Amino acid sequence: MKEEICKAFCDAIRIKEVPIGLAVSTSLRRSDGDAVGFYVVRNRAEPGLAHLEDDGTTVPYLQAAGVDFETQTREKAFTQILAEYGAHYDSDEAVIRTPELLERDLPRSAIGFATLLLRLSDFLLLSQDHVESAFKDDAKKRIRDAVGERAEISENEAVSDALSDAKPDLVIRAKGRDPVAVFLAQSQQRVNDAIFLQMTALLKPQEHLAVVALLESDNSIPAKLRQRASNWLAAVPVFRNDEDQAVRRVVREAIGSHATLH
Numbered sequence: 001m002k003e004e005i006c007k008a009f010c011d012a013i014r015i016k017e018v019p020i021g022l023a024v025s026t027s028l029r030r031s032d033g034d035a036v037g038f039y040v041v042r043n044r045a046e047p048g049l050a051h052l053e054d055d056g057t058t059v060p061y062l063q064a065a066g067v068d069f070e071t072q073t074r075e076k077a078f079t080q081i082l083a084e085y086g087a088h089y090d091s092d093e094a095v096i097r098t099p100e101l102l103e104r105d106l107p108r109s110a111i112g113f114a115t116l117l118l119r120l121s122d123f124l125l126l127s128q129d130h131v132e133s134a135f136k137d138d139a140k141k142r143i144r145d146a147v148g149e150r151a152e153i154s155e156n157e158a159v160s161d162a163l164s165d166a167k168p169d170l171v172i173r174a175k176g177r178d179p180v181a182v183f184l185a186q187s188q189q190r191v192n193d194a195i196f197l198q199m200t201a202l203l204k205p206q207e208h209l210a211v212v213a214l215l216e217s218d219n220s221i222p223a224k225l226r227q228r229a230s231n232w233l234a235a236v237p238v239f240r241n242d243e244d245q246a247v248r249r250v251v252r253e254a255i256g257s258h259a260t261l262h
Contacts (some may be wrong), residue, residue, distance in 0.1 A: 020130055021050060026114050030121045031062075043100055050106060052087075052113045058120055060094050067123045073132050074123065084114040096120075122262035135216045136169060136184045139239055142247045143170060143182070150255055152173060159197070162204055166197040168211070172254035178208040180234070180254040186216040188225055195232045210234035214246060230236055 012027030021042040028036035043049035063069065069078050082088055086109075087098050096117070101109055144153060149175035157172055158164035159181050168181035183194040191213050198211040211233050215221065217240045221229070229236045234253050237246040 024110065024114075028114060028118050028213045030118075036117045036121075038110070038113055038117065040106060040110070041097075041239075046100070048103055049100045050103050051098045051100050052106070052109060053095050054117055056093060056095045058096055058117055059089065062120065062123050065124055070133060072133070073137065073139060078120075078123075081116065081119055085112045087113065087116060135186055135239070138243075139184050139214060139247075140170065140214075141245060141248055143172075146247050146251045147172060147254065159201075159209055160207060163197060163200055163206055163209075165200065166193045168194070168197065172250075174255050177254070177256070178210055180250070181209055181211045182250055183211070183213045184216070188218050190219050191221050191225055191229050191236075195229060198232050212237070212250055212253055214239055214250060216240060 004124060014025040016025075018039070022040040023037065024040065025035050026035040030036060030086045038052055038054050041053055043051070059069070067074065069075055078089075078204050080095070085098075087096055095131050098109060098113060102196075132182050140155070147153060151172050154171045154173075156167055156169065157171060158167050159167050159179055169184040170182040172180045172182065174180075174247045181194070181197055181198075183193065185191045194211050194213040197211075199246050201207045201209050201211070212235045213233055213235060215238045218238050220238075226236060235251040
């Protein structure tokens with residue numbers, strides 16, 4: 001059994017001589033179906049040394065698929081994973097590589113490097129499962145930066161005890177103005193929550209507020225719901241591809257028509 005398992009692993013690996021050293025292809029697959037592969041790059045100046053590097057498509061592929069490595073959470077996770085396997089990312093060449101290693105240490109390091117490349121492909125799952133979280137983090141930061149000290153901002157809290165059935169993502173309270181409840185909406189449900197909060201407030205004369213649904217993208221919700229939201233809410237701006245103007249619209253609602261981004 002041991003020999004068969006070892007043979008199965010070895011047979012799945014393809015190694016080819018190339019001008020820079022060796023091209024290694026494994027049986028591991030990325031989510032797009034391509035095999036996880038890498039190069040062993042020999043050090044011409046110092047024989048006996050070599051390093052491992054990918055083909056320069058790993059990170060660009062993830063970025064093209066929607067993974068934003070500039071958000072604080074993903075940047076930290078990316079850096080930690082690279083450090084765990086002793087690798088680093090060359091942003092100029094878009095290449096992931098290891099330091100120079102003794103050639104006798106390469107086989108063990110190669111296993112770890114292949115594992116690293118496979119683990120990085122999991123960022124696609126994080127992107128698909130947590131796009132909403134990334135959008136919210138980005139939008140909250142931009143809104144907080146734009147508002148600065150001109151208003152108080154609370155997160156995930158009810159506007160008041162009388163309006164506790166639908167909690168907005170942000171409540172902006174500027175002196176002398178009605179509070180603004182901001183729903184960061186990537187789904188129909190959050191837009192419906194925003195409309196529900198506005199309708200509830202209208203039934204309670206003592207509750208004065210404006211409600212904004214900040215859509216993540218232009219196609220976040222169906223056209224019919226968007227029309228309904230536009231008729232009920234103070235504003236329904238779209239964030240992606242026009243972030244500054246979308247944030248200005250939120251800030252203008254909260255602070256006034258002369259509000260500008262800081």
